[in-house]
Amino acid sequence: DSGVTQTPKHLITATGQRVTLRCSPRSGDLSVYWYQQSLDQGLQFLIQYYNGEERAKGNILERFSAQQFPDLHSELNLSSLELGDSALYFCASSVSPLAGGPGETQYFGPGTRLLVL
Amino acid sequence: GENVEQHPSTLSVQEGDSAVIKCTYSDSASNYFPWYKQELGKGPQLIIDIRSNVGEKKDQRIAVTLNKTAKHFSLHITETQPEDSAVYFCAASLGVSSNDMRFGAGTRLTVKP
Numbered sequence: 001d002s003g004v005t006q007t008p009k010h011l012i013t014a015t016g017q018r019v020t021l022r023c024s025p026r027s028g029d030l031s032v033y034w035y036q037q038s039l040d041q042g043l044q045f046l047i048q049y050y051n052g053e054e055r056a057k058g059n060i061l062e063r064f065s066a067q068q069f070p071d072l073h074s075e076l077n078l079s080s081l082e083l084g085d086s087a088l089y090f091c092a093s094s095v096s097p098l099a100g101g102p103g104e105t106q107y108f109g110p111g112t113r114l115l116v117l
Numbered sequence: 118g119e120n121v122e123q124h125p126s127t128l129s130v131q132e133g134d135s136a137v138i139k140c141t142y143s144d145s146a147s148n149y150f151p152w153y154k155q156e157l158g159k160g161p162q163l164i165i166d167i168r169s170n171v172g173e174k175k176d177q178r179i180a181v182t183l184n185k186t187a188k189h190f191s192l193h194i195t196e197t198q199p200e201d202s203a204v205y206f207c208a209a210s211l212g213v214s215s216n217d218m219r220f221g222a223g224t225r226l227t228v229k230p
Contacts, residue, residue: 002160002162004160004183042206042221042222042223043161043206043220043223045219047219060142090160090161104149104210105151105163105166106151106218107163108153108160108161109159109160110157110159110160
């Protein structure tokens with residue numbers, strides 16, 4: 001168990017709908033990362049938050065957005081869903097991205113499996 | 118930006134044999150190289166990592182080697198067991214203030230009993 005929790009575990013919805021995925025990082029971790037993993041695909045970085053502020057953006061669609069709250073949990077919002085958005089969505093956390101410091105281990109949650117019908 | 122390539126994409130071995138997965142990276146400034154194991158229906162789990170000031174690291178049956186000159190690093194699993202069957206991902210990180218971890222495409226390892 002990595003200490004990162006994600007809810008819900010499974011989500012089934014229809015095209016055009018909007019869903020919210022939730023992530024709680026490990027105790028003490030300030031950074032949260034969101035990744036998308038489509039069938040038989042690698043991990044595609046979506047977005048990173050550090051202590052409530054957006055730190056980096058990857059291949060995140062404009063229909064997707066995220067935020068990190070004062071208690072450090074994060075939510076990923078997916079709107080106007082399309083069939084192609086069906087995927088596993090992972091949240092990861094790390095202690096903090098120290099400027100100029102060494103790379104940090106990211107600890108992954110169990111994921112949310114999203115199915116868009 | 119950093120680009121990580123991973124080979125092979127699939128690997129099948131007999132129980133007890135060794136398995137080797139290789140990754141190359143493009144940015145010579147990368148300094149942190151973790152390996153993750155992902156079992157079916159679960160999130161990636163860190164199994165071993167290595168930093169650029171070390172050439173090799175071992176943890177029981179798992180070892181990782183790093184060649185900074187050639188910009189490649191490898192995962193070695195000895196005495197493989199059926200429970201080693203999973204998808205393995207390598208990653209490389211520059212270690213700056215924003216996310217800079219790039220993942221390889223993954224290797225599906227099957228250990229046949």
